[in-house]
Amino acid sequence: MSFFDILALIVPAAIVSAAPLILTALGGVFSERSGVVNIGLEGLMMFGAFLGAIFTHYGEQWGLGAASPWMSFAVAIIGGALFAVPHAVASISLKADQVVSGVALNFLAAGLSIFLTKKLFDAGQTPDIQERIGKGDIPVLSKIPVIGDLFFSNAYSTSFVAIFLAFVVWYIIYKTPFGLRLRSVGEHPMAADTMGINVNKTRYISVIIGGAFAGLGGAIYVASIAGNFTQSTISGQGFMALAAMIFGKWHPLGAMGAALFFGLAQSLSITGEQIPLLKNIPDVYLLIAPYVLTILALAGFVGRADAPKASGQPYEKGKR
Amino acid sequence: MKKRTGVLLSLALAAGTLLSACGKDEGGGSNEGGKKDAFKVAMVTDTGGVDDKSFNQSAWEGLQKFGKDNHLKKGTDFKYLQSTSASDYAPNLNSLVREKFDLVYGIGFLMAEDIKKVAKQQPNAHLALVDMVVPEKNVASITFKEHEGSFLVGLIAGMQTKSNKVGFVGGVDSELIKKFENGFKAGVKTANPKAEIFVQYAGDFNKAEKGQAIANTFYGKGADIIYHAAGGTGKGVFTEAKNRSKNGKKVWVIGVDRDQYEEGLPEDVTLTSMVKRVDTAVDQVSRDTKDGKFPGGKVVEFGLNEDGVGIAPHKQNVTKEALAKVDEYKKKIQDGSVTVPKTDKEFKKFEADMKK
Numbered sequence: 196m197s198f199f200d201i202l203a204l205i206v207p208a209a210i211v212s213a214a215p216l217i218l219t220a221l222g223g224v225f226s227e228r229s230g231v232v233n234i235g236l237e238g239l240m241m242f243g244a245f246l247g248a249i250f251t252h253y254g255e256q257w258g259l260g261a262a263s264p265w266m267s268f269a270v271a272i273i274g275g276a277l278f279a280v281p282h283a284v285a286s287i288s289l290k291a292d293q294v295v296s297g298v299a300l301n302f303l304a305a306g307l308s309i310f311l312t313k314k315l316f317d318a319g320q321t322p323d324i325q326e327r328i329g330k331g332d333i334p335v336l337s338k339i340p341v342i343g344d345l346f347f348s349n350a351y352s353t354s355f356v357a358i359f360l361a362f363v364v365w366y367i368i369y370k371t372p373f374g375l376r377l378r379s380v381g382e383h384p385m386a387a388d389t390m391g392i393n394v395n396k397t398r399y400i401s402v403i404i405g406g407a408f409a410g411l412g413g414a415i416y417v418a419s420i421a422g423n424f425t426q427s428t429i430s431g432q433g434f435m436a437l438a439a440m441i442f443g444k445w446h447p448l449g450a451m452g453a454a455l456f457f458g459l460a461q462s463l464s465i466t467g468e469q470i471p472l473l474k475n476i477p478d479v480y481l482l483i484a485p486y487v488l489t490i491l492a493l494a495g496f497v498g499r500a501d502a503p504k505a506s507g508q509p510y511e512k513g514k515r
Numbered sequence: 516m517k518k519r520t521g522v523l524l525s526l527a528l529a530a531g532t533l534l535s536a537c538g539k540d541e542g543g544g545s546n547e548g549g550k551k552d553a554f555k556v557a558m559v560t561d562t563g564g565v566d567d568k569s570f571n572q573s574a575w576e577g578l579q580k581f582g583k584d585n586h587l588k589k590g591t592d593f594k595y596l597q598s599t600s601a602s603d604y605a606p607n608l609n610s611l612v613r614e615k616f617d618l619v620y621g622i623g624f625l626m627a628e629d630i631k632k633v634a635k636q637q638p639n640a641h642l643a644l645v646d647m648v649v650p651e652k653n654v655a656s657i658t659f660k661e662h663e664g665s666f667l668v669g670l671i672a673g674m675q676t677k678s679n680k681v682g683f684v685g686g687v688d689s690e691l692i693k694k695f696e697n698g699f700k701a702g703v704k705t706a707n708p709k710a711e712i713f714v715q716y717a718g719d720f721n722k723a724e725k726g727q728a729i730a731n732t733f734y735g736k737g738a739d740i741i742y743h744a745a746g747g748t749g750k751g752v753f754t755e756a757k758n759r760s761k762n763g764k765k766v767w768v769i770g771v772d773r774d775q776y777e778e779g780l781p782e783d784v785t786l787t788s789m790v791k792r793v794d795t796a797v798d799q800v801s802r803d804t805k806d807g808k809f810p811g812g813k814v815v816e817f818g819l820n821e822d823g824v825g826i827a828p829h830k831q832n833v834t835k836e837a838l839a840k841v842d843e844y845k846k847k848i849q850d851g852s853v854t855v856p857k858t859d860k861e862f863k864k865f866e867a868d869m870k871k
Contacts, residue, residue, distance in 0.1 A: 204735045212724040319564035325781050330758040420723050427721040465728040468715050482718050
C-alpha cells in the first residue's frame with residue numbers, strides 16, 4: 196500500500212464521521228455565543244436521530260422513496276428546534292441553572308425517544324431504514340487529480356452540506372447585524388440591552404436555531420451511518436460535539452475544523468492497525484490516540500479557549 | 516428538613532405496603548391456578564425488550580414453545596417481565612422468584628451481577644443466565660459454542676471469496692469474541708488456505724461509525740466478505756457494504772447472533788449469518804429442570820451437537836459447494852474428528868496441524 200492509498204482510506208472516512216459532529220457543534224456555537232450554555236446537545240441530537248429514523252421509515256411507506264431521508268431531515272430540524280424550547284424557557288425566562296436544564300434535556304430525550312419507539316413499534320428499536328444517504332463521487336469535483344480522490348470520492352453529500360453550513364453560520368454570526376447582536380448578547384447583555392437589543396428574544400432565537408442544528412446532526416447520523424434508532428445510537432456524540440465547539444473556540448469554522456480533526460484522529464486510529472508502519476504499535480495506543488491528540492492540541496496549539504463572557508449567566512434587567 | 520424526611524419516609528412505607536400487597540395478590544392467584552405439579556417458568560428481558568429481533572425475542576420464542584408443548588398457561592405458568600432500564604433487573608428477578616416460578620431466566624450477560632445477587636438472597640430459587648457464567652449453586656449458566664458456528668460461516672467465506680481476502684470485525688477484544696474470531700479464521704483457512712484474513716476490534720459494541728470505518732479499510736484493502744461479531748458496531752459494517760454494493764462493487768457481510776438477512780436489504784449484502792439458538796437452549800434447560808435435572812452451578816454449553824449454533828435459514832446467497840462443505844464439516848465436528856479452536860493459542864496449533 197502506498198502512502199497515497201492510505202490517505203485515500205483515511206481522509207474520506209474522517210469526513211464521513213465528522214458531518215454529524217460539525218452540525219451539532221454549530222448548534223452549540225449558536226446557543227453558547229448568545230450566552231446560553233447547552234449541555235443538552237446530546238439530547239437534542241438523540242431526539243433528532245429518533246425523528247430521523249422514524250420519519251425516514253414513514254417516508255418510505257408513504258412512497259417518498261429516495262427523498263425520505265431528506266424529508267426526515269426537515270422534520271428533525273423542526274423537532275430539534277421545538278425540543279430546545281424547554282431549555283430556552285428554563286434558562287432564559289425562568290433563569291434556571293443552564294447546566295441543570297441542559298442535563299434535564301438529555302434525560303428527557305433518552306427517556307422520551309425510547310418510550311415513543313416502544314409505543315410506535317412495540318420494540319426496543321426502530322425498523323431499519325431502507326433509503327439511506329448513499330456514498331458516491333461528487334460530479335466534476337471528483338475528477339480533479341489528487342484532491343478529487345481524497346476529498347470528493349466515496350463521500351456523503353451530507354458531509355458537504357455540513358461543511359457548507361459551517362461557512363453559512365460563520366457568515367451569519369460574523370457578517371450580519373443579527374450575528375453582531377447575537378455575539379453582543381453573549382458577551383455583555385447589559386450593554387446590548389442599553390443599545391436597544393432585546394436580549395431574551397435574541398437568546399431564544401439562538402437556542403432554538405441551535406436545537407435545529409443538533410437535531411439535523413442526529414438525523415444525519417442515522418441516515419448515513421447507523422441505519423436505525425436504538426437507545427445506544429447516540430452515545431456520546433453530542434458531548435464530542437460540545438468538545439469540538441470548545442476546541443474550536445466557539446467559532447463556527449473552528450468547530451468544523453475540530454470536528455474534522457476528531458474524525459481524522461479516529462479514522463487514523465482505526466486504519467492505523469492496517470498500515471504496515473503503524474501495525475506494530477499495540478492497538479491500545481491507537482485506540483486512545485484521538486483523545487491524546489485532542490488533549491495535546493488543546494494544551495499546546497490552540498491556546499486559551501475563551502468562552503463568551505456572559506455564557507451561563509441568565510440576564511436580569513437592571514442588575515449590576 | 517425533619518418534616519421532609521418524615522414525609523419521604525411515610526411515602527416510601529406506603530409504597531412498600533402497596534407493592535407487597537400486589538405481590539401477595541398475584542402469589543395467591545397463581546397458587547390456586549397451578550397445584551404442586553404445574554411447572555412454572557419465567558424470564559426477565561434486558562433493556563432490548565421482548566421484540567428486539569435478537570436474544571430476548573428468541574428466548575421468549577423458546578419459552579412459548581416449551582409452554583405449548585407442556586400445555587402451560589401463558590401469564591400464570593410462563594411469562595416474561597420486561598426491563599426498561601438496568602435498575603429493573605434485580606426487582607424483576609426477585610418478583611418472579613417470589614411468585615414461586617420454578618425457573619427464572621435472565622437474558623443476556625448484562626444481568627450477570629443481578630443474577631448473582633438474587634441467587635445469594637434466594638438460595639432456594641432456580642435461576643438461569645444466558646451468555647455468561649455465574650458460579651452459584653442455584654444458577655445454570657447457558658453458553659454457546661460460538662466458535663463452531665463461526666467455523667461454518669468461515670468455511671462459506673473461504674469458499675466464496677473472490678479476492679482471497681476476508682475480514683473479521685470484533686466488538687470488544689474479550690474471551691467471548693475471540694471464540695468468534697478463531698472459529699472463523701479456522702473455517703476460512705480450512706476452506707481456502709491461501710486466504711488472507713484481516714482482523715480488527717472496534718473496542719466498542721455500540722459505535723456504528725467505527726464499524727463503518729473499519730469496514731471501509733477492509734473493503735478498501737480488497738476484502739470482499741466481512742464477518743462481524745460486534746453488535747451495534749456491526750451496523751456500520753452493513754452500512755459500508757450497502758454503500759459499496761450500491762455503487763456497483765458487490766461485497767458481503769456475514770451476520771451474527773441471529774439471521775441478519777433483513778439487515779442487508781435492499782442491496783442484499785448478507786451472505787449468511789451465524790445464529791445462536793437461544794430458543795433451543797431455553798427450551799432444553801426448561802425441559803431438564805421440569806424433569807428434576809436442573810443444571811444448577813453448571814455451565815450448559817450449546818454447540819452444533821445440541822443444535823445451539825448454526826447458519827441462518829436464508830441460504831440463497833450461499834453456493835451449493837459451500838453448503839456441501841458446511842454439511843461435511845458439521846459432521847466432522849459432531850463426530851469429533853475436527854476440533855474448532857477458540858483461543859489464539861488453539862488457533863496457532865490448529866494452523867500448524869493443518870500444514871502437516
